[in-house]
Amino acid sequence: MDPLQIPRLSLHALGTLGSAARETLGELGITSVAELLAYPPFRHARALRAAEAGLLGREEVAGHVGPAWQGKPLDALLDAPCAVLSGVDARQAAALARLGLARVADLAAFAALDEAEALVAGSSRAGGGGAGVQRYTSFFRARALRDSSVLCQTPARIGQLFNFDGAQPGAAALGYAVTYRQQWVQLGVRLGSVSGASPATQAGRPASAAGHAGSAPGEVARATALQHQCGASSALAATAATAGRFPGAAGGANPVVAADTVVFGGVALGYVEADVEADREAFAASALNLQQRTVHNASLYRPGADQAAQPLPGALCFEVLNDYRVSIAAQDFTPLLFLPFKPLHFSAELLGEYWWLIRPAVADRALVRRLDARYLRLRPDAGPGAWPAMPAAPEDAEAGRVSVTVRLSGATAEQAIRQRACVTPALDGDDDGSVVTAALGRFWQVFDEEKRRHVKAALLTTQGPVELVCESVDGERDVSWTFATSRAVRVADITGVRVANGNGELKLGGVALGTLGFDEVRARLQVRDADAYAAPAVALLEAEQRLCRGCVVGAHGQKDLAWRPAAHLEGQTGSRDAAAGVDSAEAEATLLGFLNANPYTFTRHILQGLEPGALEEALEGVHIGDIALVDVAVTTPVGFCAGHVLLPMKACKAATARYGKIGVDTLRLEMMLVQFECAAHGKPAEAGAARAALHDYLKKFLQIGAGSGNGSVREVRLLGHVRALADLLEQLSRLAAAGGAGLFDARLTAATGRLLDFLHAPVRSSGKDAALLCGHFEALKAKFGRRMGQCLGSDEVSLPSGGLYAGAAESDRGAPPAGGA
DSSP, rough: OEEEEEEEOOOGGTTTHHHHHHHHHHHOOBBHHHHHTTTTHHHHHHHHHHHHHHHHHHGGGGGOGGGGGGGGOHHHHHHBBBBBBOOHHHHHHHHHHHTTOOBBBHTTTTTTHHHHHHHHHHOSOOOOEEEEEEEEEEEEEEOOOOSSEEOOOSSSHHHHTOOOOOOSOOOOEEEEEEEEEEEEEEOOOOOOOOOOOOOOOOOOOOOGGGTTTSSSHHHHHHHHHHHHHHSOOTTTTTOSSOGGTTTOOOOOSOOEEEEEEEETTTTEEEEEEEOOOOOOEEOOOOEEEEEEOOOOOOEEEOGGGGGSSSSTTTTTOOOOSSEEEEEEEEEEEEEEEEEEOOOOOHHHHHHHHHHHHHHOOOHHHHHHHHHHHOBBBOOOOOTTTTOOOOSGGGGGEEEEEEEEEEEHHHHHHHHHHHHTTTOOOOOOOOOOOHHHHHHHHHHHSSOOHHHHHTTEEEEEETTEEOOOOOEEOOSSSSSSEEEOOOSEGGGGGGEEEEEOOOOOOEETTTTTEEEEEEEEEEEEEEEETTTGHHHHHHHHSSOOOEEEEEEEEEEEEEEEEEOOOHHHHHHHHHHTTTTTTOHHHHHHHHHHHHHSSSSHHHHHHHHHHOOOOHHHHHHTTEETEEEEEEEEBSOOOOOOEEEEEEBBBBOTTTTTTOOOOOOOOHHHHHHHHHHHHHTTOOOOOHHHHHHHHHHHHHHHHHHHHHOOOOOOOHHHHHHHHHHHHHHHHHHHHTOSTTTHHHHHHHHHHHHHHHHHHHOOOOOOHHHOOOOOHHHHHHHHHHGGGGGTTTTOOOOOOOOOSSSSSSOOOOOOOOOOOSSSS
């Protein structure tokens, strides 16, 4: 059945309704499927049921019940009689009771309504559904830790990006991410969609339509698209039907459309009723504006009297979406640490090291090819020995195979015969067309397999011509020759290809053909030991090249065609292209200037492209003040924002510790360590005396620290280093085995070095910052944990954050994430 006719079906189409039920519905003015779906009490009951299920907020359903019942519990409203619904008088309530719909809950679960929705929705071509869920994430940077330094003990280059000395604090920051769950529900049914754009300007259009512009579908769309335009919040933009799909859609602050007459081709079809509530705007801490428009759309199609006997025009198919609501709740939160990183200063050495990570972000393909040839040079594994000597350039390599393809088509042969026939005096007065046709047929008879073997090719080099072997001759009327050689030929020595015609003049009846015209000649080579050269350059060398189009060779003649693959490579890569004026060095300098003009962007590209383990290893050595990063955060980033890496935080066991400077004088300790390092390289007797003196002082220092220290985190770490060094000295003093002292001497040197580095490290630590850092996880848990899953107010919702990279968002409907990258 035509889907356009389904909304106009009578109630007899619904199997769940008996004759008595149809008569009762007729008393309510309901005689068709469309009128049943648009009956307001059904929508009011469905809205209350959705609110009880948590799909709608309590305040959003207040208008669905009478003033005396507003504020009552939802379960009480659902169990109340239908008279509590807005607009339901005693007569309607009595009629509904005769249908067995005495309570609001019965009205919301009316089986005939479900059947009507399934009937119409099954024929809808608009797609989508009655409800949907979209998740997105917003990131917040709450507080900067400006009084604490960021230091990294990892010696690798990447680790130094997270190393800020005491005079240059990295300004790490605390923040969080909130994942919102946005749910929308349509408490109505789709009655098709606007399709086509049939004009409504035909002659005879009545005066009642004079105020309407555009086509009839546009008029319907103008009323119904308000629902789509206002029903979804701007944060979502992923509903199944949006205003952009409808012609003539209009908006406004408080749009109202009432009793719009729909006219098509001079025939009044009926009218559409719609009303839209006011907008509400939600502002959040991110200063982004989220518009949520809650719509109450009572769209209803009523056919006009003059249209009853006519079929519904195919262009008029529209949607009715009743009671569209959006609710937003916070589903999850993640405490975040915004860890700063330094931008790289790019040099030629650094560019070569990270070119494989930078090249996807460079849009200039010619520049990429030139630098690929410079930096992406693949080398064979030569084992533990030295690398083998590399050729100076790919064109210095040898071609392991060269092949040439020559093609001759029937169209080219016919053209050559026709041109020859036009200058033959013997053909005066004859029918040129029949002569050419006969000559062409004769040509394919004469130009048999034997004569085709007389077509030959050779490779021209600076060392002389190289004969090419004919590998195949294919085709009857479109002939293709393939010539090849497997002889090693230096690529730079190749200068061209020679095509020879060993046939004499061909007698074709009244036409003598003394030339062969070939459509095209193509050549290609394969580089020997291709893995030894830059892959992009090898690809350019091995690409097939067309040497000519329309090559003519005379009888017992030959023609030389230029082919210089080495020169072609130079022209493509620009490595030595004087006309381009840019060589590899200039291209590199141009790119370096661009990279250093955008250092944070390309440093982020490198951090994102690195193997995760390399970045995590560097982050494991980071300290913020006196706090180790691994104690407060996970080293797997969730994203990047500006000059920061976003790391999820975890509960910190040291949240109650004290932070501040070391409470013990360390000047004498530093002097003893320096004296020991100087004596350790002297005579054995002096070294032994220095070890004994250092061991005695370390014991005394441990007693002083335990008695007069302040117990700060940094002081505890210092005493741990001192205790470890004292234990090593005691083991060394008791060591008796020969040769063992050397091993312990190496460990002793490393331990004293670590202790001196700890004392000299320019750590800038703040007790306030450290307390915030260690207590951030628990503080957010107490603040946000109780709000998870609750519907949020307008002032508690934020749009997805922009400027974030490698972030993740989740969507239940498979739509693109609304937040993140």
